[in-house]
Amino acid sequence: MKYVDEYRDAGLVRGLADAIARTVTQPWTIMEICGGQTHAIVKFGLDDLLPPAITLVHGPGCPVCVTSADLIDTAVDLALQHRVILCSFGDMLRVPGNGIDLLTAKARGGDIRIVYSPLDAVALAREHPGREVVFFAVGFETTAPANAMAVLRAEREGVRNFSLLTSHVLVPPAMRAILGAPDNRVQGFLAAGHVCTIMGVQEYGPIARDHHAPIIITGFEPVDILEGILLCVKQLESGRAEVENAYSRAVRTEGNVHARGIVERVFVVADRDWRGLGVIPASGLAVRPEYAAYDALRRFPCAACAARAASECISGEIMRGVKKPHHCPAFGTRCTPEHPLGAPMVSSEGACAAYHRYRARAA
Numbered sequence: 001m002k003y004v005d006e007y008r009d010a011g012l013v014r015g016l017a018d019a020i021a022r023t024v025t026q027p028w029t030i031m032e033i034c035g036g037q038t039h040a041i042v043k044f045g046l047d048d049l050l051p052p053a054i055t056l057v058h059g060p061g062c063p064v065c066v067t068s069a070d071l072i073d074t075a076v077d078l079a080l081q082h083r084v085i086l087c088s089f090g091d092m093l094r095v096p097g098n099g100i101d102l103l104t105a106k107a108r109g110g111d112i113r114i115v116y117s118p119l120d121a122v123a124l125a126r127e128h129p130g131r132e133v134v135f136f137a138v139g140f141e142t143t144a145p146a147n148a149m150a151v152l153r154a155e156r157e158g159v160r161n162f163s164l165l166t167s168h169v170l171v172p173p174a175m176r177a178i179l180g181a182p183d184n185r186v187q188g189f190l191a192a193g194h195v196c197t198i199m200g201v202q203e204y205g206p207i208a209r210d211h212h213a214p215i216i217i218t219g220f221e222p223v224d225i226l227e228g229i230l231l232c233v234k235q236l237e238s239g240r241a242e243v244e245n246a247y248s249r250a251v252r253t254e255g256n257v258h259a260r261g262i263v264e265r266v267f268v269v270a271d272r273d274w275r276g277l278g279v280i281p282a283s284g285l286a287v288r289p290e291y292a293a294y295d296a297l298r299r300f301p302c303a304a305c306a307a308r309a310a311s312e313c314i315s316g317e318i319m320r321g322v323k324k325p326h327h328c329p330a331f332g333t334r335c336t337p338e339h340p341l342g343a344p345m346v347s348s349e350g351a352c353a354a355y356h357r358y359r360a361r362a363a
């Protein structure tokens, strides 16, 4: 398949792994931000090709994994107490809240529907004018334009019974939080290429400079990832900390200016509570006051917002690169894809799900 096969070429992969081995002279810890990259690394065994001096740790770039348990509770509350039609991507249904998950809420009579686009939810609202329809808008910078477009479409068509429950998160503030943590061990980043197709690369320069950490904009296939690691190792070995775009076939320096404009029209930057990481200032998107009519949190009084006791899930330490999934005592025993205790075991981009799916060994 064009644009896929050439980036899985075994000869290129081996050549890049050899180049990394020739370049490295001391231990380095590199974090791939995106859960899609984590799955590619584990699926293709790329970490097994690297010299032992390179440690890859897995970042918070799985939107399902970082959606707070309180927001899951709020979604459950909207479905069961406010009796809205709650629309969500399928990944979210089995993510544990503080109480029940959305699948259980559906079994208890909640009208919870899996959709494939926020526009499906707008269409549902149009078809059911007597019902309130809420779309659970989860995601990073990549999904924000489509959700903003849904609000603008609803406004243009006069659909008044549609709103968003937003859990939008932003990558750069999370990178700063990880690098600034007292127990940080990350020395360089593979940044998520698809986020940069929207946002461009300008935000990363100050992060690389302030924290002296190289940031390589990286794609998702084996050749992409190993090339990103090679560029990162070269910088680390030479004492440089710069931003490099290794995904230029998709990412322009300025990103997608039109998409960014739509996002800025509907959303405003706000503090966000990341599951496992806590509240990170200015790390999320909320619906602008001008569009309050499309903001589920403003339309419906929230009865399920109090934080409750944390579970035994160590996803926060995993997403900061301090631990790996097999370090969790519940991994593969009390926590499995069939009976998940934490979101990273549920999501198709979760690190725990990747290890469980592709790694029989627990080391």
Ligand code: SF4
Residues within 6 Å of the ligand: 312, 313, 314, 315, 318, 325, 328, 329, 330, 331, 332, 335, 336, 340, 341, 342, 343, 344, 345, 352
């Ligand atoms: S194995 Fe389960 S409980 Fe442990 S960190 Fe992963 S999701 Fe959380």
